[in-house]
Structure formats: C-alpha cells, structure tokens
Amino acid sequence: xxxxxxxxxxxxxAELEAGANTLGAGILAMNPGPGEMASAPSSEGDEARIAFGxxxxxxxxxxxxxxxxxxxxxxxxxxxxxxxxxxxxxxAPEPRTVYQLANFFxxxxxxxxxxxxxxxxKNTAFVEQAIKFAAxxxxxxxxxxxxxxxxxxxxxxxxEQDSR
Amino acid sequence: MTVTISPVVLxxxxxxxxxDAELRDAIEQQQxxxxxxxxxPALYERLKxxxxxxxxxxxxxxxxxxxxxxxxNEIKDLLAHQTLCVVCEGMTQGLMRVDTVGKRCRLDSQxxxxxxxxxxxxxxxxxxxxxxxxxxxxxxIGTILLRAAIEIRLAEGFKGRIGLHSLPQSxxxxxxxxxxxxxxxxxxxxxLPYFEMTPEQVQAFLNRGSGK
Amino acid sequence: xxxxxxxxxxxxxxxxxxxxxxxxxxxxxxxxxxxxxxxRLYQLVEARIEKGDxxxxxxxxxxxxAEVMML
Numbered sequence: 410x411x412x413x414x415x416x417x418x419x420x421x422x423a424e425l426e427a428g429a430n431t432l433g434a435g436i437l438a439m440n441p442g443p444g445e446m447a448s449a450p451s452s453e454g455d456e457a458r459i460a461f462g463x464x465x466x467x468x469x470x471x472x473x474x475x476x477x478x479x480x481x482x483x484x485x486x487x488x489x490x491x492x493x494x495x496x497x498x499x500x501a502p503e504p505r506t507v508y509q510l511a512n513f514f515x516x517x518x519x520x521x522x523x524x525x526x527x528x529x530x531k532n533t534a535f536v537e538q539a540i541k542f543a544a545x546x547x548x549x550x551x552x553x554x555x556x557x558x559x560x561x562x563x564x565x566x567x568x569e570q571d572s573r
Numbered sequence: 574m575t576v577t578i579s580p581v582v583l584x585x586x587x588x589x590x591x592x593d594a595e596l597r598d599a600i601e602q603q604q605x606x607x608x609x610x611x612x613x614p615a616l617y618e619r620l621k622x623x624x625x626x627x628x629x630x631x632x633x634x635x636x637x638x639x640x641x642x643x644x645x646n647e648i649k650d651l652l653a654h655q656t657l658c659v660v661c662e663g664m665t666q667g668l669m670r671v672d673t674v675g676k677r678c679r680l681d682s683q684x685x686x687x688x689x690x691x692x693x694x695x696x697x698x699x700x701x702x703x704x705x706x707x708x709x710x711x712x713x714i715g716t717i718l719l720r721a722a723i724e725i726r727l728a729e730g731f732k733g734r735i736g737l738h739s740l741p742q743s744x745x746x747x748x749x750x751x752x753x754x755x756x757x758x759x760x761x762x763x764x765l766p767y768f769e770m771t772p773e774q775v776q777a778f779l780n781r782g783s784g785k
Numbered sequence: 786x787x788x789x790x791x792x793x794x795x796x797x798x799x800x801x802x803x804x805x806x807x808x809x810x811x812x813x814x815x816x817x818x819x820x821x822x823x824x825r826l827y828q829l830v831e832a833r834i835e836k837g838d839x840x841x842x843x844x845x846x847x848x849x850x851a852e853v854m855m856l
Binding site: 410411412413414415416417418419420421422423424425426427428429430 | 577579581582583584591596598701702703711712713715716717720721724725742743745746749750779781782
C-alpha cells in the first residue's frame, strides 16, 4: 500500500515528538506482577528468569498439560503461571509458587528458587548453565527432540547437588 | 513478497537537517538482521545505563525483551495482521505490527466498531528520547508509523480509528498525537494505559502541519 | 505488498444480501470492506484451528464456554 505523506507533515511530526518518548506500544510488554523484584536488576538475572519460565513451559508440555491443568494440579494461580511462562523477566513469582512447581516437577527447590531470581545463587555458574540450556522455542506442539534435550539439560542442572 | 516503499522525511537531530527515509509496508529479513545486529546491542547499552543510574526496573523500557522474529512468525501469511517499518540511511529505525480484525473500539462514542489495533510499535534504541539517554538520532518515526496504522484501513471505512496499549514511557507522545487516554486497562494484568482515536481526532492528526 | 486488485463477481441469495446489508449498516462498512474483513477473520480462525486451538463463545454471566464448531 502506498502512503502519501508530505515533507511538511513529517517535519511537524518530528517537532512535536521533542521531549516525548515515542518508545512504543504493546500489551504484552509489561507485567509488573504482585511483588517487587527480590534481587537487583541485572541482565543475567533477567536471562535466568527467562530460563525459569522456559523450564516451566517445557516441563509442563512434556506432561501434556495445559496451563489450566498445571495450575489445578500444582495448586497455583493461573495468572501467575501465565506471567511466568510469558518470560517477563521483571515479574517476580511468589516463593510458594516456585516451591510448588519444584515439588510438582521433581527438581531441587533451592535451585529453582535461584533460577527464578528469588534468592541469590550461591554458585553463579549454575545460573549460567541454566541460561545456556534455555531454548527459544515458540512451538505449541508436543516437545520435539531439541526441546526434549533442552528440558533434560535444565532438569539435570536443577537437580545437581550444591557440593559440586 | 513485494514491498511498497513510500518516501517520508525524518529530522536528523544532530545536524537538524530534514532527511529522506522510507516507509515500507512490510517487515522483511533485512529488518530482522538490523534488529538482531544493531538494535539489541544498543538496547543493552541503554539498559545498563538505566541500571547504573539506579532506575527501578518498573521504569525500564519494557520492549527490551520483545522478539521480532517471534512476532513475525506468529502472523505469518495472515491477512488480518500487517507489519510496517521505517528505514533511514540504510538502517531500520522503527517497526510496527497491527491487527485489523481481532479488536473493536471501546470508546463509548464508537463502541464495537472496527479499528486497527497496534499490537507492537517500537523505535530503535538510539531514537529513544528521555533522561539517561543521549538525544535521539532521528525524530518523526513513531508519528509516521501511527499515521500508517491510521491509513491502512482508512479507504475501507474504518475512518482511521486506531487503538493501542501504551508503554508507560510513551503516554505523552500518544496524548500529543491526539489519542484519547482511557487509562490503565484493568482487563490486562499489565495495566498499561489504553489509547484510542476517534475520526475527529484522526482528521486533526492528519491535518497537522501546513493544513494538508 | 503491491495492491494489484483482482475482481470477482459474487452471487448472493436475497437472504444473504439482506444479512450483508444489515451487517454493513451496523458496522458502518461498505459491502466490499465487510467481505474482505470476513475473509481475513476466516483465515485467522482457520489458522488457529489448524494449530490445534479451539474457538469458544463464553457466556458473560455464567462464564460457561461453548465450543464453536468449525469444519
């Protein structure tokens, strides 16, 4: 489609933008969630939280559970699960939620808490490993081999003992 | 896919010159390359600056974790969605994705009527305007993309109505463009403010400048 | 996308034409616009269903969901 926009109009537009941030728009952009961020902002913290969300999504799909079903089975709030799975790094999950998820999926509670950014990791190498394993799959079908491998990697990392 | 290119003009802030740019009616591979190779690094620089200035993450540009590759995959081949971009001096400066089918107007005066909903609108990090950042490289990109969203279905009878959820940092911009601010949207967890434009506001917006 | 338009002739029954006109009036759209919108919506719904999603109507009061049957 062709647009006919005059130079004058463009320059007036530019003028009027001064001092106003035209950053953007988008409903899925923000998800402040119920709590404050527990740890200081850092891009690694954000990535860890994204890996946390990715783990929850993959582990859930491996069990062929819809978000609703997982919420019911693990006795969790659907809204919070949605926020976790939407990978919003600035959304801090409730500690109880992480505990329930760890129990449900059979992984270390302490490790999952660290990944979710709720506690400071004793061993940051673990966090780095978890991030490396997180895939960026947007598929909704059942897990493919790659995703399966990623999930296994994440579970392995989350199950490792502290004394390594 | 054939893209239609329309000439537009931006203001290059450093030199104050009016500079030719392109409004393109589709986001293509080149835009994704620019986003990955240039926008992302520039973005992280700015986020670090915000962190260093101890700005609360609640006030960080939330588009930081947007993934434009995913956004495009979601709407592959769908007529209901369209994408547009602005390119200047060989670099992508702004990206936009709209939904022309799935949303309806909410303002009482036009409730239920069709509108073009802006799913995502983002300008390159070096064009952001705000404290903690260097001055924007170019101005005019966001406004031009808004106009494109208005005009996409103008001929089909949508009367230029558009709707969007604004990032908190951008509400002044949309208000200045004349959109009605309906305030935080309780329907969504994010509570971003919802903006909508009426045909009258559209006309005022299109007539800005030398009464064209 | 280059807008090279293609033309089509459409035969509708009286009833269909009445519905079309009613919808156009309600939605303040021309017949062409409305039908183009319908096509876009149809493609969107088909794409989701192909992906495995289901289309529901939800009763606002009771929150009960009724599946919309799609072929």
